[in-house]
Amino acid sequence: MKNKLYPLKFKPILKDKIWGGTKLTEQFNKPSDSNQLGESWEISTVPGDISEVVNGEFKTQNLQDLLELYRGELIGEKNYERFGNDFPLLIKFIDAKQDLSIQLHPDDDLAKERHNSFGKTEMWYVMQADKDANLIVGFNQKMNDKTYLKHLEEKTLTEILNFDNVKAGDTYFIEAGRVHAIGAGVLLAEIQQTSDVTYRVYDWDRVDDHGNERELHNDIAIDAFKFDLKDDFRVNYSREKNVSNKMISCPFFTTNFIDLDSNLEKKNIHDSFLIYMCVDGKVEVVAEDSKEIISKGETILIPASVKHFKLNSHSAKLLEVYV
Incomplete structure (x- = not known):
């Protein structure tokens, strides 16, 4: 088993x-x-x-x-x-x-x-x-x-x-x-x-x-260059607190920005793993039988089978990534 x-x-x-x-x-x-x-x-x-x-x-x-x-x-x-x-x-x-x-x-x-x-x-x-x-x-x-x-x-x-x-x-x-x-x-x-x-x-x-x-x-x-690319590489995104703010969605990955100042219950509604990169502060990631802390410069992977978890923090900024 x-x-x-x-x-x-x-x-x-x-x-x-x-x-x-x-x-x-x-x-x-x-x-x-x-x-x-x-x-x-x-x-x-x-x-x-x-x-x-x-x-x-x-x-x-x-x-x-x-x-x-x-x-x-x-x-x-x-x-x-x-x-x-x-x-x-x-x-x-x-x-x-x-x-x-x-x-x-x-x-x-x-x-x-x-x-x-x-x-x-x-x-x-x-x-x-x-x-x-x-x-x-x-x-x-x-x-x-x-x-x-x-x-x-x-x-x-x-x-x-x-x-x-x-x-x-x-x-x-x-x-x-x-x-x-x-x-x-x-x-x-x-x-x-x-x-x-x-x-x-x-x-x-x-x-x-x-x-x-x-x-x-x-x-x-020279064969790999795409010379016709437009000036669309700067990403504008919302910074609303305690929600997943969409940054980028492309065929290869979706990335959201989360600015936490309180605990957040999360439900994985995607048929995908989730990755959290802590880009400021620190956050406790709590799943059923698991508690892990990630600090600035650390990363955690939530398997697709983990459907409910919590992000507990009074001050953290996260990149949330899935495919």
């Missing part, structure tokens, strides 16, 4: 990056001595980086094994029909001490053909930003492949890119095919399709400790 599913917390998978810093450790208490900690993968089934449970009866078991055992009970029956044993989302916190490379991601069709992977549509929620910190999303003018390639060749790419100064709470939706980069000084939450495929087109001419530049992918990136 299978044990009953309950809200799951996972061990963060920590990734040092050439552009990483120390905010994930200093602000979220991620266990690392590195001064180049760039990413904390909170929920992942990317091969080689599969999340391990840290609470309850399933402690030390991994998400992939639980998915294969519990199937629709874990992710929802319709989701299991659609995705099978492939968990559809990758959940991260990212600290950019330096600018990330200018990059884009292939869509589902191209990623499947080339990499046997999902594509990568994603969103960002800015949790903290240093003064004058910015993001690059899209172009600042009408674009086509010929003009883009001319600027790439002449190393004037930044002249045609859209730079946005950002502050905490700013949210961006980045479809596959849209050029983007996280700027220095930005700490954010990222929700994305399960994909680790990135096409890097410019890396600021920087080199690593051995004097080597990172690989660029311009020969294959």
